[in-house]
Amino acid sequence: MINPVKTAFQTPFGAAALLAASTVCHAETATNFTDMSQREVALEKPAGRIVVIPIPAASMLVGMDGGTQKLVGMHPFASVAAREGMLNQMFPDVLNVRSDTVGNNFVPNIETLLNVKPDFVWQWGHRGEDIIVPLTNAGLTVATLNYGKEVWTQRWIQLMGVTLKQEQKAAEMIAWREKTIADIQAVTGGIAAPQRPRVLYLSRFNDGIQTFGSTSHNNFDIDLAGGISLNKEVTGARTLNIEQVLLWDPDVILLGNFEAGLVPEDVYRHPLLSSVRAVKQQRVYKLPIGGFIWDAPNQETPLYWQWLTMILHPQKFSLPLREEIRQRYWQLYRYAVSDEQLDAILQMPVNRASQGYFELMRR
The missing domain is CATH 3.40.50.1980 (Nitrogenase molybdenum iron protein domain)
Incomplete structure (x- = not known):
C-alpha cells in the first residue's frame, strides 16, 4: 500500500529550477514577474480585483488565496464547475462572481471587464494575440498562462503564488505534485x-x-x-x-x-x-x-x-x-x-x- 505523500517541500523533479525560472521582485507595494509569454508584468500594488479567463485557474486562485474576495470575473464554465462541484460548498460566495467577462473562444468582453474594474487579468497565452490585444488596448494589466504540459501547470501555481504573496503554499503544492509523480512512476514506469x-x-x-x-x-x-x-x-x-x-x-x-x-x-x-x-x-x-x-x-x-x-x-x-x-x-x-x-x-x-x-x- 502506498503511504500518503508528505507535505514538506521537496524538489525531486526540478521544482527549485522552476521556482527560480522567473525574476521576481517584491516591494511593499510592487510585484514584477515574467509571464508564460515571456512578457514582463509589473503590478504597482498588490492586485485586489482579479479576472481569471483560463477556466481551471479561477478555482486555483480561490484555493490558494483562501477565499473569493479577489476574484471578480471568470469564464462561464468555471462558474458551472464551481456550482456542480465542491468549490461552492467550500466558498459559497464564488457563485456571486461574474461569469460574463469572457465569451466564446476566450474572447474577452471588454465592456464587462471594465465594469468590474480589475487590477489584473489572467489570460491564455498559447491561443494567440487576438484574445490578449483587446485587453492591453483597454489599458488592463494582463499576464498569460499556457496549457497542455504538467510543467506549465506548475508554472501557473508558481506565478499565482507570486501575485497572491503565497509563495510558500505554491512551493508545497508543486512539491506534492512532483512527489506524487515519482511515487506513481515507481509503480507504473516498468509496465x-x-x-x-x-x-x-x-x-x-x-x-x-x-x-x-x-x-x-x-x-x-x-x-x-x-x-x-x-x-x-x-x-x-x-x-x-x-x-x-x-x-x-x-x-x-x-x-x-x-x-x-x-x-x-x-x-x-x-x-x-x-x-x-x-x-x-x-x-x-x-x-x-x-x-x-x-x-x-x-x-x-x-x-x-x-x-x-x-x-x-x-x-x-x-x-x-x-x-x-x-x-x-x-x-x-x-x-x-x-x-x-x-x-x-x-x-x-x-x-x-x-x-x-x-x-x-x-x-
Whole structure:
C-alpha cells in the first residue's frame, strides 16, 4: 500500500529550477514577474480585483488565496464547475462572481471587464494575440498562462503564488505534485505496453462523441497512470463516430465533466457499443469533480493521478484515497470534507455499476 505523500517541500523533479525560472521582485507595494509569454508584468500594488479567463485557474486562485474576495470575473464554465462541484460548498460566495467577462473562444468582453474594474487579468497565452490585444488596448494589466504540459501547470501555481504573496503554499503544492509523480512512476514506469490498458477519454457522449487530442494533458495523465491513450494521435478537439470507437475497442473509457448529466450508464446502454471491451467488462468511469473537474489540470490533479492509477492497475497501486483527499483538502483549502462529500467528489452513485469501483473507493 502506498503511504500518503508528505507535505514538506521537496524538489525531486526540478521544482527549485522552476521556482527560480522567473525574476521576481517584491516591494511593499510592487510585484514584477515574467509571464508564460515571456512578457514582463509589473503590478504597482498588490492586485485586489482579479479576472481569471483560463477556466481551471479561477478555482486555483480561490484555493490558494483562501477565499473569493479577489476574484471578480471568470469564464462561464468555471462558474458551472464551481456550482456542480465542491468549490461552492467550500466558498459559497464564488457563485456571486461574474461569469460574463469572457465569451466564446476566450474572447474577452471588454465592456464587462471594465465594469468590474480589475487590477489584473489572467489570460491564455498559447491561443494567440487576438484574445490578449483587446485587453492591453483597454489599458488592463494582463499576464498569460499556457496549457497542455504538467510543467506549465506548475508554472501557473508558481506565478499565482507570486501575485497572491503565497509563495510558500505554491512551493508545497508543486512539491506534492512532483512527489506524487515519482511515487506513481515507481509503480507504473516498468509496465510494458501489452500490460497497459488502452484508454479512451471522452469529453462528451450523448450530444456527440468528442475527445481531446495530442495537445491535451490527458495523454500525460494516462501514460503516468500506466495506460495507453487512444486519443493521443488525434489533432485538437475531435468528434468521433461509433465506427472509430469500435475500431479502437478501448479497455477503459473515461467520461469527463464537460457534458451535464453524462454517466457510465449512457455508454453501457448504447445499442452499438455492446461489443466494446470496456462496456463488456464494465470499465467505464465518470471522472471525479472536487474543487474543479479532475479532467482538467488544476490544484487537485495529484489526487486524479492517484485515482486513475488505482482504476487502471488496482492490483499494483492502492492507497486510502478518501483519507488522502481529506488531508489534501485541508492543505489546499483548510476545509474538513465529510463522508457524503467524499462520495460526491468520487462520483460514487454514478460509478456504482463500474468494475471494482465501490471496493476501491471505499478505502
